[in-house]
Amino acid sequence: MKIEVKNFGELSTKELYDVLQLRSEVFVVEQDCVYQDIDGKDERALHIMGWEDGNLVAYARCFQAGDYFDEASIGRVLVRENYRKMGYGHAITKASIEAIKTNYKADKIKISAQVYLVIFYESHGFKTIGDRYMEDGIPHIAMLRV
Template sequence: MMNIVWRWLTFDEFDTPILFQYLQLRQQVFIVEQACAYADIDDLDLVATHLLAYCDDRLVACLRLVPPGLKYAEPSLGRVITRADFRGTGLGYQLISRGLKGAVEQYPGLNNKIGAQAHLQDFYAKSGFATVSAPYLEDDISHVDMLWQYSPIVAI
């Protein structure tokens, strides 16, 4: 059983070593693994809250939650990552669940909209997201918009 420690941070709450680990993991997955040169670090990082998951003091998963009105009208989970050696363990589903819980706490009653890589539609659908757009290219990777609808009777 993995002992995961979860932390929500605003950008101002990052210390240098944690910020380094966070940006290094994002770079490893989004730039190196996916062989995609794009500006991963952007102005949304400054206003987002960031969820980090640690196992044995190693950053193993993370995402950011962008406030409503900046990327979409709704709040938006993004930059969702699970380290390669932790994929297939269920940690990704835990990450999304905790991300949605945090979104509901920070933005009560609002839906959540994401721009998901198209090949991950089934993964996000298992967490309650529905595809709401045709595929489109973003940074030469096929994406779709997906929506998670808030329901006060659905426990997260």
């Protein structure tokens, strides 16, 4: 998988379309979650994209401290269904952590993780903080990496 990191202004129209299509495919259709994906925050984000044979197969978006949470953050982490179990989730998460360190000079990163992914994120140095909560009908928990 080839990973690219771009800010919003660097995204081509095709790349933006691919990002929005994949986010809709995974979060809205697959997870049956009706929510406002286009939330006005993409313009401030770094977009971490994983490509395989010209197809977007993994994605995450990152924010500097203060743009989403008080800490730098990673969100919208996903891997296209037929590319799971290939380590791409780990690769896109590692690339996101590195993008935050490189671009924002930050070590403290906060995420809002779906509860079933806690062990996955713990393997990347995140620790749960606070209580579980519902976000868009899906159980989540805040996690912090310092």
